[in-house]
Amino acid sequence: MEHYVPILVYALVAISFPIIALLMAKVVRAGSPDPVKAEPYECGVKTNTVAFDTRFSIRYYLIAVLFVIFDVETIFLFPWAVSFDRLALFGFIEMMVFLAILLVGYVYAWRRGALEWA
Amino acid sequence: MWVDAAVIGIKLVAVVGVLLMTVPIMVWVERRGSALIQDRLGPNRVGPAGLLQPFVDAIKLLIKENLIPAGVDKLLFVLAPTIALVVALSLFIAVPFAVDDGLELVETPIDGFIVAPDLNIGILYIFAIASLAVYSIVLAGWGSNNKYALLGGIRASAQTISYRLAMTLSVVGVIMAAGSLHLTQVVTSQSGVWLGFLPRWNFLIQPLGGIIFIVAAFAETNRLPFDLAEADSELVAGYHTEYSSMNFAAFFMSKYIHMVTSAALITVLFFGGWQIPWISLPGGWMGAGLSLGVFSAKVVFFLWLFVWVRWTLPRFRFDQLMALGWKIMLPLAVLNFLWVGVAMASGILT
Numbered sequence: 001m002e003h004y005v006p007i008l009v010y011a012l013v014a015i016s017f018p019i020i021a022l023l024m025a026k027v028v029r030a031g032s033p034d035p036v037k038a039e040p041y042e043c044g045v046k047t048n049t050v051a052f053d054t055r056f057s058i059r060y061y062l063i064a065v066l067f068v069i070f071d072v073e074t075i076f077l078f079p080w081a082v083s084f085d086r087l088a089l090f091g092f093i094e095m096m097v098f099l100a101i102l103l104v105g106y107v108y109a110w111r112r113g114a115l116e117w118a
Numbered sequence: 119m120w121v122d123a124a125v126i127g128i129k130l131v132a133v134v135g136v137l138l139m140t141v142p143i144m145v146w147v148e149r150r151g152s153a154l155i156q157d158r159l160g161p162n163r164v165g166p167a168g169l170l171q172p173f174v175d176a177i178k179l180l181i182k183e184n185l186i187p188a189g190v191d192k193l194l195f196v197l198a199p200t201i202a203l204v205v206a207l208s209l210f211i212a213v214p215f216a217v218d219d220g221l222e223l224v225e226t227p228i229d230g231f232i233v234a235p236d237l238n239i240g241i242l243y244i245f246a247i248a249s250l251a252v253y254s255i256v257l258a259g260w261g262s263n264n265k266y267a268l269l270g271g272i273r274a275s276a277q278t279i280s281y282r283l284a285m286t287l288s289v290v291g292v293i294m295a296a297g298s299l300h301l302t303q304v305v306t307s308q309s310g311v312w313l314g315f316l317p318r319w320n321f322l323i324q325p326l327g328g329i330i331f332i333v334a335a336f337a338e339t340n341r342l343p344f345d346l347a348e349a350d351s352e353l354v355a356g357y358h359t360e361y362s363s364m365n366f367a368a369f370f371m372s373k374y375i376h377m378v379t380s381a382a383l384i385t386v387l388f389f390g391g392w393q394i395p396w397i398s399l400p401g402g403w404m405g406a407g408l409s410l411g412v413f414s415a416k417v418v419f420f421l422w423l424f425v426w427v428r429w430t431l432p433r434f435r436f437d438q439l440m441a442l443g444w445k446i447m448l449p450l451a452v453l454n455f456l457w458v459g460v461a462m463a464s465g466i467l468t
Contacts, residue, residue: 006126007211007237013134014207018200018368024180025364031183038188040264041359050189054265060276063440067279070448074286078242081293081455084462092459099452106448115444117437 142172194261199368270356274347287451305391317395
C-alpha cells in the first residue's frame with residue numbers, strides 16, 4: 001500500500017496546480033465585461049438557438065455503445081495476458097473461443113453497417 | 119522516515135517541474151520546427167532564437183480578459199480545463215524513467231528513489247487515468263453553449279474512445295511478453311537480444327503493436343493527422359472555441375503534457391525504456407544518470423516525431439478516421455497479440 005502514498009501526494013499537487021493557476025489568473029487579469037463580447041462565437045448574426053438543441057448524428061451514440069462492449073473485452077484480456085505463461089495451451093484455446101464469439105458480434109456489427117459513417 | 123519523505127518530495131517537485139518546463143520548450147520547438155519545415159523563420163525576436171517567446175505568451179494569457187459567454191453552464195465550463203490539467207499532470211507519475219538499483223543517500227538505501235511509486239499495476243493506472251481526459255473534452259463542448267464547441271466535443275470523444283480500444287489491445291502483446299503490468303518489469307523484459315542479434319525491444323518483436331500504439335497516441339493527444347476535434351478549418355477551434363485567458367492555457371498545457379507522457383509511454387512499452395541495445399548499464403548513481411539520459415533522448419526523439427508528423431501530414435476526414443480505427447487498427451491489434459501468443463507458445467520468443 002505504501003506505493004500509493006506518493007500517488008496520493010502527487011494527486012494533491014496535480015489538483016492544486018490548476019486551481020492555484022486559475023485563481024492567480026483571476027486576480028491579475030484585466031476585464032471589461034460587455035454584452036456583445038459575451039455572445040457565443042458564431043457568424044456575427046444574433047444567435048437564435050442554443051447549442052444544446054443542435055442535432056448531431058445518432059452514430060456517435062452507436063459508437064459509444066460499441067466501445068463499451070469492446071472495452072469490457074479488453075478488461076478480460078489483461079489478466080489473461082499477465083498470466084499467459086502459466087495458463088499454457090488451455091488458456092490460449094480458451095481465449096480463442098472467447099475471441100471467436102466476439103468476432104461474430106464484430107462481423108455482425110460491420111455487416112449491419114454500424115461501422116459505416118455516411 | 120525523514121529521508122523517505124524528503125525523497126518523495128524531491129521526486130514530486132522534479133517531475134512536476136520538468137513536466138511544466140517541457141510545455142514552453144515544446145511550444146518553442148513546435149513553432150520553430152514548423153517554421154523550419156515550411157521554410158519560414160518562426161519566432162526569433164524574444165530572447166536567443168525566440169526561446170523566451172512561450173514565456174511571454176504565458177504571461178499574456180495570464181493577464182488577458184476571461185470571456186465567459188452568455189448561456190454557458192458555468193460549473194462545467196470552468197471544471198473542464200481543470201480536469202484536463204489534473205489528468206495530464208497525474209499521468210506521468212507512474213512512468214519509470216531510470217534504473218535505481220542500489221542507490222544510497224547519506225548511507226540510507228533509497229531503492230525506488232527515481233521510480234518513486236513503482237506501481238505493480240502501472241499500465242492499468244495509466245489507462246484508467248487517461249480515460250478521464252475525455253470528460254474534459256465532453257464537458258467543455260457541452261458546457262460552452264456554442265455549436266462549434268459542441269460538435270468538436272462530440273467528435274473528440276467519439277475519436278478518443280475509438281482509438282482507446284486499439285491502444286489498449288496493442289498493449290496486450292506487451293503485457294504478455296513481460297508477464298506483468300509493472301512498467302519497470304516491462305522495461306527489464308526488453309533487455310538482452312532476440313534471435314541472437316536483435317535488441318529485445320517490443321517494437322522489433324511486435325512491430326504491428328508498436329505502430330498501432332504510436333498511431334493511437336497521435337489520436338489520443340488530438341494531434342494533426344487526427345485533430346478532428348479542433349479542425350480549425352471547419353470547427354474554428356473545436357471544444358475550446360469559447361475559452362480564453364488561463365482557462366485556454368490550461369487546455370493548451372494539458373495537450374503538451376499529454377504529448378510528453380505519450381512519448382514516454384511509447385519509449386517504455388515498445389522501445390526498451392532506458393536500455394541501450396547490446397550494452398548493459400552500470401549500477402549505482404552512474405547507471406541511474408546514464409539511464410535517465412538514454413530515456414530522455416528517446417523521449418525527445420518521439421516528441422520531435424509528434425511535431426514532424428503534425429507539419430507534414432494533412433488531416434483525415436472524419437469517416438476515414440473512424441474506419442481506420444474500427445475496421446483496420448482494431449483487427450490488426452488483435453492479430454498482433456495473437457502473434458505474440460503463437461511466438462511465445464512455439465518458443466520463438468522465450
